[in-house]
Amino acid sequence: MTVAPRIPVARVVSPESIAVIGASDSLEKFGGRILHNILRHGYPGRLLPINPNRDSVLGLKAYASIAAAPGPIDIAVVAVPVGLLRATVEECALAGVGACIVITAQTAEFDATGARLQEEIAEVARAHDMRLVGPNCMGMINPPHSLALSSTMTLQHVARLRPGGVGLVSQSGALMGTLFVLGEDHGVGFSRLVSVGNQADLELCDFFEHLIEDPATSTICLYVEGIKSPRRFMELARRAAAAGKPVLAVKAGRTDAGSVAARSHTASMVGSYAAFAAACRATGVVLLDEPEGMVLTAGVLDRLGPIGSGGIGLIVSSGGGGAVTIDRMTAAGLPLAAWSAETRARLERYYLPSHINNPMDLGAHKGALALENFAETIKAVAEDREVAIAFFIMTPQPLMKETTDALVATWRDTRKPMVVVVDAGSFGQPVRARLIEAGLPFVDRIDDGLRAVDAMVRLRALKAELAEAAPARPPGCGPAPRGLPAGPLTEVEAKALLRAYGIPVTRERVVCSAGEAVAAAEAIGYPVALKGVSRRVVHKSDAGLVKLRLADAGAVGAAFAAVTAALLAASPGEAPAAVVQEMASGEAELIVGARHDEGFGPQVMVGLGGILVEVLKDVRLACAPLGPQRVETLLRELALWPVLAGVRGRPRADVAAIADAVSRVSWLACDLGPALRELDINPLLARAAGGGVIAVDGRATLE
Amino acid sequence: MTVAPRIPVARVVSPESIAVIGASDSLEKFGGRILHNILRHGYPGRLLPINPNRDSVLGLKAYASIAAAPGPIDIAVVAVPVGLLRATVEECALAGVGACIVITAQTAEFDATGARLQEEIAEVARAHDMRLVGPNCMGMINPPHSLALSSTMTLQHVARLRPGGVGLVSQSGALMGTLFVLGEDHGVGFSRLVSVGNQADLELCDFFEHLIEDPATSTICLYVEGIKSPRRFMELARRAAAAGKPVLAVKAGRTDAGSVAARSHTASMVGSYAAFAAACRATGVVLLDEPEGMVLTAGVLDRLGPIGSGGIGLIVSSGGGGAVTIDRMTAAGLPLAAWSAETRARLERYYLPSHINNPMDLGAHKGALALENFAETIKAVAEDREVAIAFFIMTPQPLMKETTDALVATWRDTRKPMVVVVDAGSFGQPVRARLIEAGLPFVDRIDDGLRAVDAMVRLRALKAELAEAAPARPPGCGPAPRGLPAGPLTEVEAKALLRAYGIPVTRERVVCSAGEAVAAAEAIGYPVALKGVSRRVVHKSDAGLVKLRLADAGAVGAAFAAVTAALLAASPGEAPAAVVQEMASGEAELIVGARHDEGFGPQVMVGLGGILVEVLKDVRLACAPLGPQRVETLLRELALWPVLAGVRGRPRADVAAIADAVSRVSWLACDLGPALRELDINPLLARAAGGGVIAVDGRATLE
Secondary structure, three states: OOOOOOHHHHHHHHOEEEEEEEEOOOOHHHHHHHHHHHOOOOOOEEEEOOEEEEEEEEEEEEEEEEEEOOOOOOOOEEEEEEOHHHHHHHHHHHOOOOOOEEOOOOOOOHHHHHHHHHHHHHHHHHHHHOOEEEOOOEEEEEEHHOOOOOOOOHHHHHOOEEEEEEEEEEEEEEHHHHHHHHHHOOOOOOEEEEEOOOOOOHHHHHHHHHHHHOOOOOOEEEEEEEOHHHHOOOOOOOHHHHHHEEEEEEEEEOOOOOOOOOOOOHHOOOHHHHHHHHHHHHHHHEEEHHHHHHHHHHHHHHOOOOOOOOOOEEEEEHHHHHHHHHHHHHHOOOOOOOOOOOHHHHHOOOHHHHHOOOOEEEEHHOEEEEEHHHHHHHHHHOOOEEEEEEEEEEEOOOOHHHHHHHHHHHHHHHHOEEEEEEEHHHHHHHHHHHHHHOOOOOOOOOHHHHHHHHHHHOOOOOHHHHHHOOOOOOOOOOOOOOOOOOEEEOHHHHHHHHOOOOOOOOEEEEEEOHHHHHHHHHOOOOEEEEEEEOOOOOOOOOOEEEEEEEEEEEHHHHHHHHHHHHHHHHHHOOOOOOOEEOOOOOEEHHHHHHEEEEEOEEEEEEEEEEOOOHHHHOOEEEEEEHHHHHHHHHHHHHOOOHHHHHHHOOOEEHHHHHHHHHHHHHHHHHHHHHHHHEEEEEEEEEOOOOOEEEEEEEEEEEE | OOOOOOOOOOHHHHHEHHHHHHHOOOOOOOOHHHHHHHOOOOOOOOEEOOOOOOOOEEEEEEOOOOOOOOOOOOOOEOOHHHHHHHHHHHHHHHHHOOOEOOOOOOOOOOOOHHHHHHHHHHHHHHOOOOOOOOOOOOOEHHHHOOOEOOOOOOHHHHHOOOEEEEEEOOOOOHHHHHHHHHHHOOOOOOHHHHHHHHOOOOOOOHHHHHHHOOOOOOOEEEEEOOOOOOHHHHHHHHHHHHOOOEEEEEOOOOOOOOOOOOOHHHHHHOOOHHHHHHHHHHHOOOOOOHHHHHHHHHHHHHHHHOOOOOEEEEEEEHHHHHHHHHHHHHOOOOOOOOOOOHHHHHHOOOHHHHHHOOEEEOOOOOOOHHHHHHHHHHHHHHHHHOEEEEEEEEOOOHHHHHHHHHHHHHHHHOOEEEEEEEEEEEHHHHHHHHHHHHHHOOOHHHHHHHHHHHHHHHHHHHHHHHOOOOOOOOOOOOOOOOOOOOOEEEHHHHHHHHHHOOOOOOOOEEEEEEHHHHHHHHHHHOEEEEEEOOOOOOOOOOOOOOOEEEEOHHHHHHHHHHHHHHHHHHHHOOOOOOOEEEEEOOOOEEEEEEEEEEEEEEEEEEEEEOOOOHHHEEEEEEEEOHHHHHHHHHHHHHHOHHHHOOOOOOOOOOOHHHHHHHHHHHHHHHHHHHHHHEEEEEEEOOOOOOOOOOEEEEEEEEE
């Protein structure tokens, strides 16, 4: 785009004047429903129905064409039949409209003809510095601006828009309607909800950026199908974190299988979802499993703010659900609070010592039922410094109204984050109404409560990770040797690359005859390994190119003959070279990988290796560069971490050396950038603490 | 109990006459609320308020005492202050009451005094052949009998009881109220809901048995905190399965840590929850993670019945949620249907081929929006023979009412199980009302839909497992050798036990001197292993009692000296014996264990061994005996199954031999019964297919 667009994104989202093309009185038509919704929710700006056949629509003066309507027109809503789309967009562009919100569908999402049409309208818009939202979008809802620009029928259902801090950008339009009404039911206040449709011009990141800058927005939700500009997404996510605005995301397409043609383990195990997840983690974005749960969680975050240190304190109004919920929290790895001595003393006024647990069961009190029991229990838990989040499950119980008031009062007094589950079906409706009025968030199901609490705990951890100092490049780390060829490297070349980054590799020597092989073995010291050197063969062991534990000259000579013969068979035409290596051993076998993600840039993978790596997929992926401290955090998240930590009397592995090596690989990946398609160290052997690590095999493909 | 109780359990649950002790006009009092609820829901039997100070209560003639009330009285509701409890129960017993429903709390759940009181009232009841429900229970709700005998406030909220096939027995009273209202909101019809309280007399299994026999009940839900009679529970579960009544259960206490004093891996890895889970699996019970989800799932099962073969066919009214739900199904291992060619052809009338997927997105149709698109899509999917369950997610959309009608009509025509998620918040209320009226089950959240679908799929698998023929004892399987001592066995004794059950063990010979050791090694053939024989030392390797890969006489002699010295140090006073064994090798290392669960009887554990077994806990536990086919099913469920199946060009392990060995261990566990406290084979080495297995180390403790 050569000149600035006519209006900024903020103005697209909060326009001062709106033309509705195809405006009609009929709720059956898109244009009619949108106009109706805008009117119903009291939009205060200028509203201009466009209809060639009518003087007025829904009581508003109508105009025959966009050209006939008085300017300036910030946005035009385009919900015309697809055959009229191009002409309509052109008319808007010529009339000086700031942006078209294109509801019309059957464009790129439909077929090739639609895709061409979409390209054409985008071109028209670009040529006139006009912006586009959509096509195939569902508009937007902007409660602080009293704007309900969408055909979603949920806007007819909801009495009035509730402004609040939750901003949503959605790649699914229908989902926006679902999430809007779900939020409404739960007292979630929204700042802006935007359906981006096919993103012919303005895309998810444009609105993401707007929400970061938007003072009305405190918490950002993204429903993502694919990221058009991954680097910008990461940069924006970092800005949102710096601005103190939590970002939640759900991404469809978790189950993609990764690149089929990948040569390396790393690339075969890392699909686009994993790459996105690593980018989210690096930038503080909390990924969730479903959009509905995301918006309810955002509603909780918006009203409660960040949590402090400590665990979760559970209070239940009946014993039954509490134990099961504690089980689920434990299974999910959520931290439970232990009551402080002070809290315990306060609770002993109302409960027998054996009944003071996490969860606290309000029903287990001593003496007669009294609100005081309930209110004081809630207060004691909320005031406990060990409690980061008070989690209250309210089932049908006596003194329900009074207990709700006590919850609200405690929350107002203590400001301790408090997640309330109104686990009472329709019987809980009065409680919900009271909580909505008071601004204390709630959910209806324990599933959602756990989802919210988990997000809060993860957000705390991500915040701490973002606050870590940027990793420093270790000494002796790069540069890469010159002259490495494009395409797959041999093991020898790959190891030269690793060595240049200060990663210890096996002592080895390339040999071209049995005699050289024996001489090399004598120099290195028996036993040795002998491997065929090939640029083409991916699985060397499977092709018979690896001979291990060769104990004497005879074995080495025989191995050379066998390996070169196998090499000839597996890769005719390659020169019969081999490499003689020291036999290394260690306490643990790791796999370390790197790849350049086309979107998210250099990423590093680490996991426990051996044959289990492909079976268990117990690996962690992270964006490069990584400091050793962060690598250790990743290692501790592995299911097999106890193997490194020293299980059943085995020595602890040299975790510091592993962390150093992985960090070095991450710098390598950063330096090479897109030139590094993929790299594996498999295995990286780790010796006992203090003994270091050694790369036994390496593989890489350069672009 | 020497004589039959006065009334059977069926009559306790569906009484013809009820006395309410402490009846009052006040809704603030338990007695008043219960009487009010009974009246409100139109109980047609005789109702007798007992109140010494009143002639009538709530318009009914009142009696001064239970003795003064005209008999026969099937049940008396006892909601008196705890100080009056014993006297009241005695009066009821003397008056010939069939059963007391004791609401009064602060008994065994509270403190030692309460526990004594509970014992006393149980003794009074026993002495008079009167039954007790409770104490500390919340009564029961029996819609087919128009009986609402509970103080739960949800009974004041619900307009009328909805009879249906879901029966619930709950060890938490308050939970009964929660689940009742949740069911009500979702159109779940209940047969009987019973809160069993502290189970001083009638316990969970008594009501479980009743629900199996009860013609009004089709689906059974159990909320379990602890099972009083585990063997009876298993027998009943089998009877329920035979009667075609699905049983769902939730058990609190998942996170218990198992027996701390366990000597074996098996016992240390198997807690009481795992033992219960194994018992559930053996008897066809579906375990769920929360009571709320259990009742919603039961409501689905009750109305849809069992599923046939095939996978899940997903239909969504908007694209957004569909992809995410498919991701979640894939992650949960749920089977997805592939549309048949016929279905595909039918769908091509309405959709471009590229838009025919699982999920089907109704919004992606060709041409104009029409109900025909929607109705035909639903029908095509429901009629597909590859589809076991049609899963429909309805978000706010056009033609919502008509689509609902199409769903109902298709369900009525095809009777294909159809799980509907009304993912539309309060906007979906009219849809829900229509579905309730039509009897088509729904849930509000995708979480619940997935839970229900998962339960249906698991139930299908469990049914198939129950239909397998009972395992036959393999030839040469037992009996156990006579004369094994109580307490821990030595490895040699444990292996004798294994050998008696036809499980291959290492060739070995006990030796008492270095000379004997060398002679044994020569006979067995080098290399050999030499281990100290000890009854006391649990971790032989850690104590230096294991020497491996001894290649010659010198090494054997030195090993004998070292091992006997280590034995003397680790276990002073034990005779310095050792065993010389062949060095066995294999493709995979397994752990096989057995234990006698005090409640659920003999159970067998199998998993991939090595140092990873304690880290990954990748094991399966099952009730003994097990046939080889079932063992293979368990092996296939292991995360590490690919290691056995042959990963990355490695040979497949001898799965048949593993299955045979585990099956033999299961017979061993059955034969020894409570005499076998715990047994480990660790490792059981499996060679490549055809090569068999061999038990390298064994450990057992007898009672």
